[in-house]
Every structure is written in C-alpha cells, then in structure tokens.
Amino acid sequence: MTTGRRRLLAVPAVLALALTAACSNSSSSGGGSGSSAAALTGDCAKYQAYAGHSGTKVSMYASILAPESDSLEKSWADFSSCTGIKIVYEGSNDFESQLPVRVAGGNAPDLAIIPQPGLLAQMVKSGKVVKPPQQTVDQENKWSPIWKTYGSVNGTFYAAPMSANMKSLVWYSPKAFKAAGYEVPKTWADLTALSDKIARAGAMKPWCGGIGSGTATGWPATDWLEEVVLGSYGGDVYDQWVSHKVKFSDEKITTAMKTVADWMQNPAWVNAGFGDVKSIATTTFQDAGTPILQNKCGMLQQASFYRAQWPKGTDIGPDGDIFAFRLPAVNPQVTSPVEGGGEFAAAFSDRPEVQAVQNYLSSSDWASSRVKVSPGWVSANQGVDKSLYTDPIDKLSADALTDPAATFRFDGSDLMPAAIGAGAEWKALTAWFAEGQSIQKTAADIDAAWPQ
Template sequence: MKPRRLVAATAAAALAAIALPISSASAAVNCAPYKQYGKLTGKTVHIFTSILSPESDIYMKAYADFEKCTGVTIQWEGSNDFESQLGVRVAGGSAPDLAIIPQPGLLQQMVKTGKAVPAPAGVVANAKKYWTADWRAYSTVNGKYYGAPLSANMKSLVWYSPKFFKKYKLTVPKTWAEMMKLSDQIVKLGQKPWCAGIGSGTATGWPATDWMEELTLRMYGPKVYDSWVAGKTKFASPQIENVMKTLSKWLMNPKYVNAGIGDVKSIATTTFQDAGLGIPKGKCFMLQQASFYGAQFPQGTKIAPSGDVFAFFLPSINKKWPIPVEGGGEFIVSFRNAPEVNAVQTFMSSPLYLTNRAKDSAGGWTTANSGVPVSAYPTPLDRMVATYLSNPKATFRFDGSDAMPAAVGAGSFWTQMTAWFSGDNPQATSTIDSIAKAIDATWPTA
C-alpha cells in the first residue's frame, strides 16, 4: 500500500499547487479593463494555431483574466500540421473561429476561399493605432483588413560577443562599410570574423535565403524587394545577381569564414543552431541570425550589451533606407462573425493582452505593437528588437522566401543556395549566373 499512498500524496500536492495560485489570483482580478468586451458567458471561441505548449501556455495565461471577467471560454488548439490542417478544415466547412497564421501567403489563400471574415472595427482601430503601415499591408487583401499581428521576430541582427569585442578593442559597426572594415581588422588579428551555418534538416538553405533578402532590401529597397518576391524581378536580373555578388564577397570570402568551424563549404554542412555557439567562447566574432537565435546559447550565457553575447542591427547599405528591418510574425484571422469571436480577436490585438504576454515571457518574445511599453520586456535584447519592429521610420519587410511560391521559397531557393555554398568557385560570375538561372527555371508559370 505504501507506493500507492505516495502517488496519492504527490497527486494531492500537485493539485494543491495548481489550485492555489488560481484561487488566490481570482480574488485579485481587476475586471475594469475588460468591461468594454461585454458579457460573453457560456460562449466558446476556438483558436487554431501552430504554437504548442509550453510556448502556448504564456499566451493562454495572458488571457486568463479576460476569460474570467467576460465568461467566455477560449479553446486553444495547437498542431504541428497547422498549415495543411487549416486548409482541409476550411475547405471542409469546419473552420476554427480564429486561426493564427504565420505566413502572409497562407492568409491570402484563406481570404480567397471566401470563408475568412474581415477584422471587426475594434481590431482595425488597434491596428491603425499601434502597428506601422508596412505591417498593416501584410494582412490587407483587396482593401480589406483581415487581422492584426500577434508576435513578431526580427531577422536583421548580427550576434557578437561584447566581452571579446572589448578584449580586442573592436567597436560595433554603424554602416555596412564599417562592418567590412571591422571584418578586415579581425582578419589582421589572425582570426576569421564570421561564422555561419545553413543546415536545417529538410529546410537546409533557409538562412542563406535570409541573407539574400537582407541584402536585396538594403541595396535596392522595398520596391525591388517586393517585385523580386512577386517573381517580376528575376534572380538572373542584374540587381539580384549583384546581391549574390555582395553575399559572395561577405560570407563566401575564405578569409572571413567559417570561424571556428572550417572553410566556406562547411557553411552548408553546419546546422544553423550550431553555427554561432563559438561566439561566447571567443572562437567566432559575428553571426548573422534572427532574434530567436538567443535560445540556442547554453544556459547561463549572459545575453546583454555588456555580457557574453548580444546582437547589433545589421547595418544599412543605401542611405535612402536607413533602417531596413526583415522579420516574421503571425496574424490572427477570423472565420466566424460573432460577438464573442470579435471580442477575443479585438482583445488579442490590444496592448493590454500583448503587454500581459510580454511580461510573462522568459525572453525571446516580441511584438510590433507600439502600445506595449518597451519596459514590459524582460531582456535587453527583446527591448531592442521591439524598438526596431515598432519604429515607424523603419522599412519593414516580411521574410521573402515565405511569400514566394512554395516550389521556390521552400524548394529551389533553399536547395540552390545550398548547392552554391557547397560548390566549387562560388565567387565566380559564371557560378552566380548559373545558380540564379536554376532558381528562375523552377518558378511556377501559372
């Protein structure tokens, strides 16, 4: 009987541990900010998303008070087959009430089905007030606004070690030219400045597509970027081939890469997760990677402006666009026009909800909603990222390969970049031209 009693005791303890904070919290809930959403007792709203536990727990915790005060029940369903399942369910007539869609392309596809409902007035008002025009454009289809973004991440970052920069008396570069000068300076120290890796299982090659996007946005601006993503500007055009040339002088320069790992070809075989692990050890000076890369560093690594690692903004190239920001995020789209669904959708676009969400984050979560005070973020990196994302002067563009047709954006663009990095003579004009033409050839004609 002893072991069973032990189990019962642990179960009781576990239950008590869950029950306690809830009961103590419910006594202190201030329902005033939720009054505007009305009484929704007995109603259920079903949210379908690709965000799974434990990440989803913080999203759910952030709306717990809203549920208590309005009486609505929010049913959160996360699935790692979200992209395909959403299409099936919408076509089959059993769409979720709200879907959190991470690609603008998929959002447009859902609008085309005719089942998506334009966002209610409350969401539109929040979007106008708290998001920049660049962000709003991504969920506007045929002049109608379909949903506010939820989280946002930023790709235009360079990870470095403040500790080792200080040791070698290096300064963070403000312009592209300064960054190249800094790289040469590190070469003179007898070290390789950059580390990189594009390995990522079946998605191997995606970090290289990000580099192409960053450079296109920096060299030719948003117009060429958009036309390139739409397939109007070809890969084999003079602009994009020039972008490839710039990339080859940067991350294919045998003097620059691959710090602590190997030669240029090793970029193709190194996973993106492992690429920057040498930074806190002083084996590598710089890594271009998104804001979410912070989670890869081992526990105990201090991510701060004067810590083991931190990130600086990938500098601009052309002065016409001083703050080019590339990133990603997801949008909340509704499939049912009902008071309770509209209320939840509006609430999830409000600074109140997103501030709740930001406060509970353990770091690595940001939104582009400018109503969230920067002080709500727990880490200095998040505060920096949030400032860039909600800056109205920034030129924001969504990850371009996500918006290209899947045959290219999740296919030939990845594979050809991998072939380019692992091939011979990557810096030769003929190699660049053949890679560009190979990608163009796979662009769907219809």
C-alpha cells in the same frame, strides 16, 4: 521568414491555469461579445468583453516552439482562466507545409499564427479564412497602416498583426570583442575589414550560420539575400524584386547574391564550430550561434527573436556575454535599411469563442501581457507602453522598427507568393549552400517556379 520561424521541439500543449479565488468564471451564454454573460469580478473583470463561452475550446496552430511557446501560453493564461475558454496550442516545425495540407483536408485549426503574408494570401484564396469580427477590425488604429496591409489580401483585412521582429541584427559577444580590441562596425566596409581581421588572427572564424529548419530549411539564407538587396539598392528595387518585376536573374539580384557569397560562403570566414561552407545547410538556425559563447565564432546574422535561443542565464547586454548591433547598409547611400518580420492571427472558424480569442489577441492588453512575459518579443501594436520593454534587445529592436528615418521593408520571402517564398526559394538557396550550385542556376530555378 519570418519569421516568425522559431523552432526547437514541437510541444503541443493545453493551457489550463487557475487564477486567484477573487476571479469568477462566467457560464457559457453562447453570445458574441459577452454582454449576456455572467459578470466577471476581481482581477477577471477586465475580460468581461470576452466572456460567455466557458467550457469551450479553441485550437491554435503556429510555428512557435519551446521555449518561446511557453511564454506565448503564459501571455493568455489569465484570459483563459477567467473566461473559461481553453486554448489548445500546437507548434510545428513543419507549419508552413502542413497548414495548407490541413486546410485542404478539412482539418484546419480554429486559429493560425501565420508569419508570411504570402501564405496568408494562399489560405485566403482557398476560401477557408474567415473575416475577423468587428471588434478586431476596430483595433485598426493600434497598427500603422503598413502593418494592416500585410494582414490584408487584395485590400480586404483578414488577420490582425501580432508580433514584429527586427531582422537586421548581428549578434556578437561584447566581452570577446573587448578582449580582442574589436570595435562594432558602423559601415559595410568596416564589417568586411573586421571579418578579415578576425580571420587573420586565427583564434576564431568571424561568422557562423545555420539554415536548417525542418521543412522550412533555407529561410535564413533568404534573410541574408534580402538584407543585401535592401542595403544595396533601397526600397524601390526591393519592392520590384518582391513582386518579380525585377527577376532573380536580374544583374542587380545576382550581384547581391555575389555579395552574400563573399560574406557567408567565404571559406576563410565560416562556419565556426560546425565545418565548412556546406555545413551551414545542415546546421539548424537554433544551434548556429552557440560557437559565439565558446569563442569559436565572432558574429551571427539573425533576427531579434533569436534572443530566445541563448541558454538561460546568458548575460545579454552592451557589456555582457551576448548583444547585437544593426547590420550596416552595403551601400552607404541607402539610409538605415531595416528588414522586419511579423505574425498575423487568421481564423478558420467564426464560432463565438474563436472570435473572443481573436478579439483578445488583437488588443493592446494582450500585446502588453506578451511583452511582459516574453523577452525578445516586440509587438506591432502601437498601444503597448514602450516602458514595458525592459530587455536591451527589445529596446534596440523597437527603436529600429519605429525609426522614422529608416528604410523599412517587410521580409521579402514572406511577401512573395507562398510557392516561392516558402518553397522554391528555400529549396534553391539551400542547394546553393549545400551543393555549391551556381548563382545563375539558383536564380533561374526560382524565376522558373514563379506562378504565372
């Protein structure tokens, strides 16, 4: 998931920050683009296009929790103070399950940051998603065509891309590797050999993992399977699998599941610091990497956004306490497989102040602001100056996500129908880890749940 699935504590918050006296706030004009609003001055002048709605509130709902939600709110602090639009943010560990409930119950947020195109499609089908204003649509040259399709349903554009994250990473400790004489693997065979070597040494387990995530428990396991499917068979089979032309029970997919089992269900390799294989199901994904810093675990497969989970003060870099390398392809004939995820801003209201926030979130200015305050966050907006990425993980991610030679695909479970990618697959893969359920039953359960 995406993804975008990043949670610690649910912290609803209201943003109300003051800027310098040089900025003046506009009075509400009730207008759309701010053309009839009082002029903003000083540092606030750049927000003139969004002015005219002072004293209004816009509710926003997402799965992003502290500490990452703190930087999210900082990213629009100046906008909020200058325009007078108060953004009331709520993050939830149960976002994927609760958003449909709230929408169906007439309690939809003004804006939702949706990490799954499949869930976006479900919300559009409900008839409650409002098409974006023209200013947002006009930003289309800031996104690559493929990203715009992920924010569209049946060819109609509904939600502007926001973040982009690199899923195909393995976190490790460069200091621990150097001390033990381990080298970063370049191929899947190298990765397997290194895992065996670490296991035989006995000082630590090679892998740690956790798939716990509230009502979204199971999503990290979908990433492991997606990485293996893409890295084994390439983009064409991956696309057919995501659309269910290739079923989970197909030999290609069950073979990929066997590869995942040999990797993340190998009792000699997992689950350092937590317990046996079954403990992966009860360990939260946020806690999963902590044994690396305790020299109990060698590696963790997680996305670029996991950077936010390392304790404050952790030295992250090629020679630091923590860094990451690209997960190699299972099949060396697959060129640079890269799985990515992202988030999309969808509106459930067309009030002028909501459209003003939606327009701002689709802009390069907001994306640049978010990059500046959010190490570990990469934008889908091509208007962002890459020199703003000062964090080494961000640079690594941005390079991989823009690599023209890469075989890039969006997170598969996020593209599948929400009933599968944010439901049946999570449940079945959790049972696969927690109960030792067979590959055949796991695959059959997902196939049986696929919408007709």
